[in-house]
Amino acid sequence: MKLRFQISLLLFACCSGYAAMAEPFTAEHLVRLDRVGAPDLSPDGNLVVFTKRTTDMDANKGRVDLWIADIDDGAIRQLTNHESNETDPAWSPDQKYVYFLSSRSESSQVWRVATGGGKPVQVTNLPVDVATFRITADGDRLIVSAQAYLECEDLECTALRDKALDRSPTTGVAYDQVFMRHWDHWLTEKRSRLYSVSLKGGIASSREPVLVSKEVDADVPSRVWGGNEEYAVSEDGKTAYFAARIRDATEPTSTNFDIYSAPTNGDGPTLNLTEENPAWDTHPVLSPDGTSLAYLSMARPGFEADRYRIMIRDLESGDTHELAPDWDRSPSSIVFSHDGASIYANAADVGNTTLWRIDVASGAVDKLVEHGFVSAIDTAAGRLIYSKDDLKSPSEIYVQSGDAAEAQQLTHASDAQMKNLEMGDYEQFSFTGANDETVYGYVVKPAGFEEDKQYPVAFLIHGGPQGSFGNHFHYRWNPQTYAGQGFAAVFIDFHGSTGYGQKFTDSISGDWGGAPLTDLQLGLAAALEKFEFLDGGRTCALGASYGGFMVNWIAGNWPDRFDCLVNHDGVFDQRMMYYATEELWFPEWENSGPYYVNPESYEKYNPVSHVDRWQTPMLVIHGQLDYRIPVSQGIGAFTALQRRGIESKFLYFPDENHWVLKPHNSVQWHREVNDWLHKFLDEKER
Numbered sequence: 001m002k003l004r005f006q007i008s009l010l011l012f013a014c015c016s017g018y019a020a021m022a023e024p025f026t027a028e029h030l031v032r033l034d035r036v037g038a039p040d041l042s043p044d045g046n047l048v049v050f051t052k053r054t055t056d057m058d059a060n061k062g063r064v065d066l067w068i069a070d071i072d073d074g075a076i077r078q079l080t081n082h083e084s085n086e087t088d089p090a091w092s093p094d095q096k097y098v099y100f101l102s103s104r105s106e107s108s109q110v111w112r113v114a115t116g117g118g119k120p121v122q123v124t125n126l127p128v129d130v131a132t133f134r135i136t137a138d139g140d141r142l143i144v145s146a147q148a149y150l151e152c153e154d155l156e157c158t159a160l161r162d163k164a165l166d167r168s169p170t171t172g173v174a175y176d177q178v179f180m181r182h183w184d185h186w187l188t189e190k191r192s193r194l195y196s197v198s199l200k201g202g203i204a205s206s207r208e209p210v211l212v213s214k215e216v217d218a219d220v221p222s223r224v225w226g227g228n229e230e231y232a233v234s235e236d237g238k239t240a241y242f243a244a245r246i247r248d249a250t251e252p253t254s255t256n257f258d259i260y261s262a263p264t265n266g267d268g269p270t271l272n273l274t275e276e277n278p279a280w281d282t283h284p285v286l287s288p289d290g291t292s293l294a295y296l297s298m299a300r301p302g303f304e305a306d307r308y309r310i311m312i313r314d315l316e317s318g319d320t321h322e323l324a325p326d327w328d329r330s331p332s333s334i335v336f337s338h339d340g341a342s343i344y345a346n347a348a349d350v351g352n353t354t355l356w357r358i359d360v361a362s363g364a365v366d367k368l369v370e371h372g373f374v375s376a377i378d379t380a381a382g383r384l385i386y387s388k389d390d391l392k393s394p395s396e397i398y399v400q401s402g403d404a405a406e407a408q409q410l411t412h413a414s415d416a417q418m419k420n421l422e423m424g425d426y427e428q429f430s431f432t433g434a435n436d437e438t439v440y441g442y443v444v445k446p447a448g449f450e451e452d453k454q455y456p457v458a459f460l461i462h463g464g465p466q467g468s469f470g471n472h473f474h475y476r477w478n479p480q481t482y483a484g485q486g487f488a489a490v491f492i493d494f495h496g497s498t499g500y501g502q503k504f505t506d507s508i509s510g511d512w513g514g515a516p517l518t519d520l521q522l523g524l525a526a527a528l529e530k531f532e533f534l535d536g537g538r539t540c541a542l543g544a545s546y547g548g549f550m551v552n553w554i555a556g557n558w559p560d561r562f563d564c565l566v567n568h569d570g571v572f573d574q575r576m577m578y579y580a581t582e583e584l585w586f587p588e589w590e591n592s593g594p595y596y597v598n599p600e601s602y603e604k605y606n607p608v609s610h611v612d613r614w615q616t617p618m619l620v621i622h623g624q625l626d627y628r629i630p631v632s633q634g635i636g637a638f639t640a641l642q643r644r645g646i647e648s649k650f651l652y653f654p655d656e657n658h659w660v661l662k663p664h665n666s667v668q669w670h671r672e673v674n675d676w677l678h679k680f681l682d683e684k685e686r
Contacts, residue, residue, distance in 0.1 A: 022422035024447035024484035027670030029421055031055055031663040034413045038376035039397045042091050045381030046071055049089040049098050050397060052413055060664050066100055069410055071399055079113060093139040124197060124204045127159035132228040136237030142197040143233050143240055145221055147190040154208050179252045182582050183224045184625040184657030192219040194242060196264040212262050215270035218244035229283055235290040240264050243282040252584040255280045255304055259295055288340040291315055302589045305466035307502040310334060324363040328501045335377050346374045348499030351428055351440050351470045373472040389473035392423040422447045424483030431526035434495055434515035441492040441523050443531055444479040456538035456681035458482040460491040463545030465508050468497045476659055485674050488534050490527045494519035509590050513553045513605035538681045544568035552637055556610025564680035565618040566673055569629045569658055572637040574602040580630045611640045617647040619676040623656035
């Protein structure tokens with residue numbers, strides 16, 4: 001009788017939907033997850049168009065298509081389906097079409113598709129690739145960006161010159177300034193420039209557009225990550241506003257971006273609207289009535305992690321003022337409400353990236369979303385949309401209508417893939433860190449968590465250093481991939497992290513191995529004391545970029561704490577790092593000048609000086625295309641380990657940059673890292 005009862009329970013478990021066994025979350029799941037991109041709200045506020053990225057493992061890349069959602073009835077349908085990536089969707093003013101970028105024609109061009117679906121039609125046919133675009137409010141023209149040579153009078157000249165270079169038997173390139181390469185590519189004589197394309201019946205009327213940014217020698221948008229958020233177009237379509245940093249000998253040491261205005265017909269002067277500020281001005285956004293320009297602005301030249309202030313400029317008088325000057329957060333993006341009375345902004349905030357509303361008249365600040373990671377904000381017709389994720393959930397689109405108290409989740413793109421995956425619960429904690437100041441961290445429980453067990457610890461260290469892991473579903477350093485392996489993940493927002501006020505962020509400059517290391521030491525101790533399920537006798541520290549630097553620093557300055565270390569793209573030798581990197585403004589700010597002016601600052605926290613104390617097994621990982629922290633830094637660390645006789649391994653990616661982006665490489669990265677952790681944490685004698 002008892003046996004039959006047990007069999008019945010097993011049959012019920014197998015056949016019912018209630019007892020399906022959950023799988024631990026792995027890197028294989030991570031790289032295959034569908035990813036929802038930035039949403040764009042229709043002018044009437046009823047429809048949302050967005051991208052969805054799926055992973056083609058056979059092709060070893062992501063594939064992006066357009067989808068459309070009806071807010072009122074929740075219906076979602078696919079709008080495009082093509083092997084080319086379809087990106088950057090934008091509505092036509094009459095809402096009949098969605099414009100987007102695609103390489104269907106073997107060149108990146110602007111296309112459009114009817115809102116109801118159908119066969120897409122090519123809009124532009126320029127001689128070169130279109131990189132970004134915006135549609136004017138009247139729908140009569142596009143503002144596009146494309147790469148071109150300064151000396152070329154038209155784009156056809158650029159295309160012909162590129163073909164001639166491809167046929168040339170010589171490959172040498174001569175440079176006369178130090179900014180020769182940037183992040184993962186070598187620079188050329190071309191610039192990214194803004195052009196105006198006239199439309200007739202919604203289709204470009206010429207292959208030769210009007211050059212808009214003709215009076216500035218700069219990349220518009222900026223290298224490498226700049227997009228159409230760096231320019232805006234007036235309501236009448238006559239004026240473009242764009243951010244630019246002049247490309248001259250000062251560029252490698254400068255963060256001086258300015259906001260310019262220029263006529264879209266190319267007939268008239270280009271004006272520098274922020275010339276008085278020698279620091280970063282960017283992300284121009286026009287008020288709905290077209291009378292004001294909002295933008296983000298830093299105050300300190302040379303400091304890329306300064307607080308972004310929200311500035312409001314009256315376009316008629318030129319009067320400019322800071323909105324909410326006492327708000328000690330640094331917004332990532334801003335957008336006006338549909339009536340212009342408010343500005344919505346997202347900003348790092350105590351381990352989250354939250355959503356805020358700032359009253360334009362009074363500067364009063366109101367937090368709308370407190371937890372998770374908010375991005376991609378848009379508004380129209382009294383509705384607000386945004387993307388949000390957290391440590392357990394990938395990004396989805398949310399919509400808030402009028403005065404509704406709560407937002408409605410519009411998409412559920414990853415629900416089916418996440419349904420039977422076990423995600424570790426997480427908790428934020430705080431402790432007294434360096435300088436007797438409050439510091440925050442997170443712990444993520446392992447899959448299959450049991451209260452009476454102890455688990456080995458993956459101690460994750462974020463990069464930046466002015467950054468934060470926080471409450472965010474990351475597609476590279478995701479704590480859930482460690483939880484899925486049976487590890488508990490712990491990570492600390494040490495001094496220098498963002499979201500805790502600008503003074504806290506500033507504190508790491510000149511102190512890379514001081515207060516941050518103290519915070520990591522005190523944070524790990526606090527976590528072990530608070531969470532009894534953490535096994536302090538089985539720990540491994542992992543980090544990338546600055547986190548990789550810190551792993552190298554820990555190896556010589558906290559050498560007996562961890563069972564193993566993982567260093568991805570970490571700084572090993574500060575002196576050679578200065579002379580081999582490209583964005584020189586960064587080390588010069590952090591160390592108060594060039595190496596030859598202030599070598600003491602660079603050497604104060606130089607991991608190479610403490611190799612004699614290294615003893616912990618280390619996995620070193622580096623990509624050949626990483627020009628931010630060149631591959632020689634990783635090779636140097638590995639050489640030191642090998643010559644010291646320390647167990648070590650070097651994982652090299654010839655086709656990756658500062659990150660590991662290709663799906664199969666990502667899986668390999670995780671496999672190597674997990675194997676390293678299991679080797680030293682699972683088999684350790686207790």
